[in-house]
Amino acid sequence: MSEFLKNIISKFEDRVGKLNSGRHAGPYSALKVTVLGQQALLLRQEYLKNFSLIATNDFDGLLNGEIPLEDIFKAILREEGLTYDEDSEYIWLPAETEYELIYKSEYIEIVSPYPIYLIVSKALKASEKNKALVIQAMQEFTDDLLQLFEKYNVDVEYFLDKE
Amino acid sequence: MSLKYKDIKNRLKVINDQNKEIHNSASYLRVIGVLSGLGFLIAPNIKPCANSKIDFEEAFKIGISIEPRVLEVLPAAILSFPKSFLHYEKASVEFKQLVEAIRKGKVGADYNGIKFDKFYQAAIRPIKNRKRKIMTERRISKTFRLRPAVVNEITRRSKELGLDQTAYIESLIV
Numbered sequence: 332m333s334e335f336l337k338n339i340i341s342k343f344e345d346r347v348g349k350l351n352s353g354r355h356a357g358p359y360s361a362l363k364v365t366v367l368g369q370q371a372l373l374l375r376q377e378y379l380k381n382f383s384l385i386a387t388n389d390f391d392g393l394l395n396g397e398i399p400l401e402d403i404f405k406a407i408l409r410e411e412g413l414t415y416d417e418d419s420e421y422i423w424l425p426a427e428t429e430y431e432l433i434y435k436s437e438y439i440e441i442v443s444p445y446p447i448y449l450i451v452s453k454a455l456k457a458s459e460k461n462k463a464l465v466i467q468a469m470q471e472f473t474d475d476l477l478q479l480f481e482k483y484n485v486d487v488e489y490f491l492d493k494e
Numbered sequence: 495m496s497l498k499y500k501d502i503k504n505r506l507k508v509i510n511d512q513n514k515e516i517h518n519s520a521s522y523l524r525v526i527g528v529l530s531g532l533g534f535l536i537a538p539n540i541k542p543c544a545n546s547k548i549d550f551e552e553a554f555k556i557g558i559s560i561e562p563r564v565l566e567v568l569p570a571a572i573l574s575f576p577k578s579f580l581h582y583e584k585a586s587v588e589f590k591q592l593v594e595a596i597r598k599g600k601v602g603a604d605y606n607g608i609k610f611d612k613f614y615q616a617a618i619r620p621i622k623n624r625k626r627k628i629m630t631e632r633r634i635s636k637t638f639r640l641r642p643a644v645v646n647e648i649t650r651r652s653k654e655l656g657l658d659q660t661a662y663i664e665s666l667i668v
Contacts, residue, residue: 333538376538383517385526385563386536388619412533412622414615459607460562463513470506477499491505 332433333374335411336441340434342407347400347438358437362396362404365430366443367422370413372464374433375446382467389416404439425451425479447472447479454485465490516560525553525564532575533621534567550582554589558606566608569593570617633660 343362351358366374368391372384390413394401405415428448433441450468453461469476469490480487516522523540530537531544550572557565569592572579585593588605595602595610596617602610640648652662 335538373536373538383513384538385561387563387567387616388534388536388621389615409620412620414619460566463517463560466506466509466513469502470510473503473506474499477502487502491502491509 339407339411340439343404344438346403359397359400361438361440362400363440365393367391367419371443371449372446374443379446381471388412389414391416391419391422393419423452423456424448447476450476451479451483455483458489462490521552522556524548525556528578529567529571532571534571547578547580550579550585565606566612567616569596569613573597573617
């Protein structure tokens with residue numbers, strides 16, 4: 332896990348721990364965060380070391396939990412220079428997407444789709460922005476990725492055209 | 495899929511080798527280093543260098559040719575840190591219009607396949623750089639020629655409300 336995410340988790344657990352300790356109704360249920368987009372790839376930097384990964388400061392992800400915990404999470408993102416993208420719920424993923432558990436505690440659970448599914452999403456929905464990234468991914472995950480591309484009618488030749 | 499897997503793999507290797515060359519070039523590292531150093535990009539494997547200056551054309555070229563995220567944050571970076579980008583005057587009219595639209599908070603045209611809103615969001619998004627004020631918090635200097643009675647009234651009412659005169663006028667409008 333990246334130092335960056337560790338820092339966010341540490342701040343979040345600290346604040347929610349304090350909030351829970353003074354709460355008569357009992358502790359809040361853990362917030363479930365599904366990290367998507369470029370941030371999800373950055374989480375797997377060690378695994379994707381052949382990739383040239385760059386991200387802007389927006390954070391794509393789904394938050395499932397009680398509102399105060401979602402607000403705390405968003406506030407911590409802002410402190411860390413990220414802005415939560417409220418349109419994250421519209422991000423398309425393949426039907427067979429499988430998720431990896433990144434972290435789990437009594438306060439927060441972080442999961443993220445395996446990179447191959449994120450790449451299919453990017454190739455289909457934001458091909459122009461992710462051309463170099465998709466080309467890198469095609470070389471890395473060739474057969475599995477090409478099968479998914481075929482299933483979802485991704486225009487492979489677009490990525491192979493040299494402008 | 496009309497291409498055979500073998501053909502795809504061969505072409506991938508050629509394109510990837512070319513891209514790798516760009517990703518390892520001094521120009522790419524410099525551009526990404528500056529933009530991440532200023533707080534507009536996250537690039538964990540590239541050394542940030544906020545204090546360097548880069549040529550506008552160099553950054554623009556990287557944004558057009560290989561990394562559209564550079565293009566997406568470039569207008570925001572130019573607006574916040576104009577001195578970091580040398581020879582911006584050489585930018586195309588369309589690009590300058592895009593930057594001006596963001597600066598004025600007007601709706602502008604999409605650029606090179608990127609929606610205007612993406613450029614605008616990059617400019618108003620808070621970043622982890624204390625030297626930069628986000629667009630929506632900036633103040634723009636404007637001069638009005640008002641009648642003395644109006645000036646007196648602004649002074650009186652702003653005092654009554656405990657606001658400075660700018661905050662009072664803003665409160666009437668926003």
